Amino acid sequence: MKMSQTQAPFARLLDAPVTLGDERGRIRILYEQGNVVLKRSSSVQGVFRGLHRQAAPSLQEKIIRVLSGRIYDFVTDPDDSDGVIWYREITPETDWVHINARYAHGFYALTDVEFEYFCDGRYDEAAEESYNVADTLRDALNLGAIQLSAKDSAGIPMSRPVRRAGDN
Numbered sequence: 001m002k003m004s005q006t007q008a009p010f011a012r013l014l015d016a017p018v019t020l021g022d023e024r025g026r027i028r029i030l031y032e033q034g035n036v037v038l039k040r041s042s043s044v045q046g047v048f049r050g051l052h053r054q055a056a057p058s059l060q061e062k063i064i065r066v067l068s069g070r071i072y073d074f075v076t077d078p079d080d081s082d083g084v085i086w087y088r089e090i091t092p093e094t095d096w097v098h099i100n101a102r103y104a105h106g107f108y109a110l111t112d113v114e115f116e117y118f119c120d121g122r123y124d125e126a127a128e129e130s131y132n133v134a135d136t137l138r139d140a141l142n143l144g145a146i147q148l149s150a151k152d153s154a155g156i157p158m159s160r161p162v163r164r165a166g167d168n
């Protein structure tokens, strides 16, 4: 990976080796070494990314945070037929949040948002499962317009109860 050494011995993340943009915003891969990847995505208000999960053996643990803006973050265990979709609000004041690899994960941008996430496990598009929960969330949370990518629109439709984490 290309690093600046202008203030050796400190290295700085230089031009991201991969920048992927679309109408929702962009993804930058800031660091990738072995199974460890650090990514940052920007999304405009109203974008929903997810729900995504990578199937075994391409499991992916994630540690996420919000750098600016606010999101509703969502997880559900697709293998639990009685499962619910859990959500919580995450802002820059929230600490890093761990997302277990068994969960399908996604978020809704309540404002324009910069989202950063560390993945233990490489990106494997062929192993990715995508669940479309847009209608479910629109009904449950009154979210208004939801902007999805074509890929996420084609995800498996999923309808489950939606619960705020911490509520029983």
Ligand SMILES: Cc1cn([C@H]2C[C@H](O)[C@@H](COP(=O)(O)OP(=O)(O)O[C@H]3O[C@@H](C)C(=O)[C@@H](O)[C@H]3O)O2)c(=O)[nH]c1=O
Pocket: 020, 027, 039, 041, 049, 050, 051, 052, 062, 105, 106, 107, 123, 125, 149, 151
């Ligand atoms: C995430 C990612 C995407 N891509 C490519 C695939 C595609 O052409 C383009 C956009 O990909 P996506 O639409 O899947 O990007 P995105 O919707 O931002 O996907 C992310 O969503 C959040 C909720 C997560 O939990 C992440 O793990 C990841 O799945 O970028 C990579 O090459 N590497 C990556 O690591």
